[in-house]
Amino acid sequence: MKDSPGVFDLLGVLAYAELSAFARMTDDAAALAPSLADRAALSELAVAEYEHFRLLRDQLAELGADPERAMAPFVEPLDAWHAQTAPSDWLQALVKAYVGEGIAFDFYREAAKRLDPSIAKLVDVVSADEGRSQFAVERVRAALKADPAASGRLALWARRLVGEALSQGQRVAAARPELARMLVEGADDQAEISRMFARLTEEHGKRMAALGL
Amino acid sequence: MKDSPGVFDLLGVLAYAELSAFARMTDDAAALAPSLADRAALSELAVAEYEHFRLLRDQLAELGADPERAMAPFVEPLDAWHAQTAPSDWLQALVKAYVGEGIAFDFYREAAKRLDPSIAKLVDVVSADEGRSQFAVERVRAALKADPAASGRLALWARRLVGEALSQGQRVAAARPELARMLVEGADDQAEISRMFARLTEEHGKRMAALGL
Numbered sequence: 001m002k003d004s005p006g007v008f009d010l011l012g013v014l015a016y017a018e019l020s021a022f023a024r025m026t027d028d029a030a031a032l033a034p035s036l037a038d039r040a041a042l043s044e045l046a047v048a049e050y051e052h053f054r055l056l057r058d059q060l061a062e063l064g065a066d067p068e069r070a071m072a073p074f075v076e077p078l079d080a081w082h083a084q085t086a087p088s089d090w091l092q093a094l095v096k097a098y099v100g101e102g103i104a105f106d107f108y109r110e111a112a113k114r115l116d117p118s119i120a121k122l123v124d125v126v127s128a129d130e131g132r133s134q135f136a137v138e139r140v141r142a143a144l145k146a147d148p149a150a151s152g153r154l155a156l157w158a159r160r161l162v163g164e165a166l167s168q169g170q171r172v173a174a175a176r177p178e179l180a181r182m183l184v185e186g187a188d189d190q191a192e193i194s195r196m197f198a199r200l201t202e203e204h205g206k207r208m209a210a211l212g213l
Numbered sequence: 214m215k216d217s218p219g220v221f222d223l224l225g226v227l228a229y230a231e232l233s234a235f236a237r238m239t240d241d242a243a244a245l246a247p248s249l250a251d252r253a254a255l256s257e258l259a260v261a262e263y264e265h266f267r268l269l270r271d272q273l274a275e276l277g278a279d280p281e282r283a284m285a286p287f288v289e290p291l292d293a294w295h296a297q298t299a300p301s302d303w304l305q306a307l308v309k310a311y312v313g314e315g316i317a318f319d320f321y322r323e324a325a326k327r328l329d330p331s332i333a334k335l336v337d338v339v340s341a342d343e344g345r346s347q348f349a350v351e352r353v354r355a356a357l358k359a360d361p362a363a364s365g366r367l368a369l370w371a372r373r374l375v376g377e378a379l380s381q382g383q384r385v386a387a388a389r390p391e392l393a394r395m396l397v398e399g400a401d402d403q404a405e406i407s408r409m410f411a412r413l414t415e416e417h418g419k420r421m422a423a424l425g426l
Binding site: 016019020022023026027029030035036037039040043044046047050051053054057067068071072075 | 257266
């Protein structure tokens, strides 16, 4: 299973997700941060994404895959997600960093359940960084405290982030059936799939609550 | 001397130089790299710049300075340098990464000669990373081998990078006399200043030769 095309796809999509998140967060930090300290805080998160990319790329190479080839099918859908969700201000950038990272972690966790232990371990390492985006939560909550009217607009933004992610996810699943099969058929039965979606929805709901949205 | 305004200025300009180089290289890597491997190679360099930024910012904080305030006077001139030297293709991006980093290292080295040992040590740590940009040299040389006609255009580009850096440097020196005084009057005499400029010119010439320009 370690070297099945589904595993290469999984590591490939995660690697490019980290590499593209790194570039976009860095750009958002430079373009939208209201202060150099804020810029550094979001850049710090971006650099952590790059470090994850490095781990995933090296794991691909170790399994004998060509990292570039493994990432290639996912460049277009992930770039499309970023293009459709370019934040227009600092709060949108923070919500995107937090929600985007949350979606990625959910995906990691679900994948880890169905993977070879050596890869599951890598996923653990990456997931251990989750606390890093906590600063985004604090800044958003503080901003909402100062301006409660902003919450409707930001809640809408968070829904758009998830909606666009689902729509790109469906495209990817259709184009990469082995990846989809590994993630979904790896689940024991229909009830487990339902539980998986319930978990994803629950986690997203928790993140929205954490943001005060 | 450790906490003189000149030292805060020096650490501030270096910190913002690293933070802005990080953002620009990341952006150039995402926008201009011809392959994901090239994109990763330049991103790797960008992340090293961020790590230098972190060291410099922490050193400022340790000396009791406000890092944001120390960086603030240099945001505009460094952003102007980047705006005036936005690469329009991958080779220009590589030459900029290599030449830009070279200019920064020369500046670090000259500064280190005139600084408190604790700060000189920090400068050593940062300078130890110089080898990282070697990949840029290899790619540029390979490209020039395949297309020797590109060398005139790239040599012109390298001169523009240095010219714009000198022009921003003059603005900074005029606006921050303490910084200029520390770097220049720290030198023993006029002969030493001449030697400093000779060293800078020599180092830049070496880099051009390394690139095959």
